[in-house]
Amino acid sequence: MRIIYDGQIYALQTAGGINRYFANIISKLPESYNPTLTAIHQASKLNYPVHPMLEVYKYKRFRPIKLSSKIEKFYFRYLTGIKKFDIAHPTYYSLLTQKGIKEYSSPVVITVYDMIHELFAAEIEPEGYTAEAKRKAILAAQAIICISENTKKDLLELYPMVEDKISVTYLASEIDASLSHGAESVPSRPYYLYVGSRTSSYKNFDGLLLAFSKAVSVNPEIALSVVGYPFNDAELKLIDELKLTKHIEHYGYASDSHIAKLYRCSVAFIYPSLYEGFGIPPLEAMACGTVVLASNSSSIPEVVGDAGILFEPKATGDLADILLSLVDNSQERDRLIAKGYQRAKMFSWDKTVSQTLDVYRSVA
Template sequence: MRILYDGAIYANQPAGGINRYFANLISRLPENIKPALTTCQPQTINYPAHPNLETFYYQRFGLRPGFISYWLEQKYFQTIALFNNFNIIHPTYYSLLINQEFRRCKYPIVLTVWDMIHELFGKPIVPKGLEVEKKRQAILAAQAIICISENTKNDLLELYSLPEDKVTITYLASEIDISLSYGSEPVPSRPYFLYVGGRAGYKNFDGLLAAFAKVTSVQPDITLCVVGSPFKETEVKLIAELNLSAHIEHYGYASDTHLAKLYRCSIALVYPSLYEGFGIPPLEAMSCGSAVVASNCSSIPEVVGDASILFDPKSSSDLADSLLFLLDHPLERDRLIDRGYQRSKSFSWDKTVAQTLEVYRTFA
């Protein structure tokens, strides 16, 4: 079976969750599969590895006028698709390097849908709605769709008129576990809760700050450790207004080993998001021996099951009470850690790949 992975995502996301998904998927394909990847980004990017992987790389160069280089790029990728016999195409995102509409593709399309964030939170993310329209066209043209959670599938079917048997659920998995967590990397010296990931509006980081201010008024020795991009001016201002400047440590972008240690040494991961297609940080935290305090909405309960304290993310009081409860009940924290570690074992990339192969084989 020959599978074409259109590498459009690498032009916009040199590293990140989608890259890791395809790296884990392609690298675990059996040796009777022949994957091919199209890309126009430098080879230093986190690309998949497979003994049969064939990479079609277009070197972007500064031709003037620019449209000539862009035209040549499209023709190159169109030629790859035209003169190779692939069984299916699995795009890495909702657009194609050949700059062609999905419905005009000559191969069956298997499309992974990550979430419905653009549809449900579109205006603050993509004001013109261009991403939503590209995604809509891709979804309607695909012969098979993979969703990464039951919640994403339900949202998809509610927003689009699709037959349910066209959609398959394949959960994600964690790439890190507790075995990576015993290095020499630094962690906060005071007891700390951990926040990992982006902080866009739906991530509800402001809600976490409001709740954490209530926690520090009761437990002044507690710290919030934040892993992710530098704070914006608005965040720095809010932190100061809530008198949290002395209670927050920022660790920037952490390596996998550093992140694993930060998880294990924390009181708990706090995950206040209003919406997630899956939610990798809670699974990573459980894999690394940390307790989890997480929102009770979207896909998050699917991931954590009964191994987390769930709270209403729209209530800062509910979140504050959950954090204080965990501080006051260390035995409950130990119980959650044990449950979480066991639950994390039910997610694996091998399982994800096996389920994906079942989708592929319907077109072989």
């Protein structure tokens, strides 16, 4: 089977969940498959897939930008047009060819990751460009993959006419406890861990800080470790107002092995998000052997199940109580860690790829 993957996502992010998703899908295709990936050449190292039959075509942008942009779209149109493909599976809702997804001559599979651009439009993208590109892609595709039942539910609320096209395939984690025994540093005091983006309000990082300040007022020995971009001015101001400066340890970029160790050595991992299409970090945390404290909203309960502690994300007092009760309760932590290990085993990239191949075969 010959599959074209338009690599728009590699122009939008150098790392991230979608990037990892396609790296795993393409890398685990059977050797009898012939994948082709188009992408923008990037100076930074990207998580490109590896496959014995993979052909990668990269376009290197140049100055003047206007001329480069004109040539770019025709370069990708030429590459897409000179070969025949059995399936097109774009990595995002817009294409490097700058043409519509309906223009593909082969059947199209689209993966819908979440409905953030629709549900949080005012904050994420008021202009609605991504939501409109997604709408066109959803209506044009012959098959749609949703990465959780909750994403499927949210999608159908807007587009009930596509229900027969939808399949649900869960994601998986590449990080587990086997990576967690390196020489990387971790805090010496009892700490809770936060990993991931904080840029949007739905991530609820401010709510986590409020809950943590309540817990610190009772137990000043605990810390919060944060992995991600440097704190912005608003975050620094809130941290100072809550008198948390000495209780927070920030890690910028962290390798997979470092993150795995931070997970394993923490009291618990906290995931206070109001909305996620799937939520890989709780899965990583369970696979690395720590307790997961996660909000009871959107897709997150599908991932965590009964192997973690779910809380109402806006109830900061409840989360503070959980933090305080867990820090000295090693027996409860051990019980949840054991359940988390078993839960994490239910998700695998091999299973994701197998289900994706079923979708490909259904429309090829």
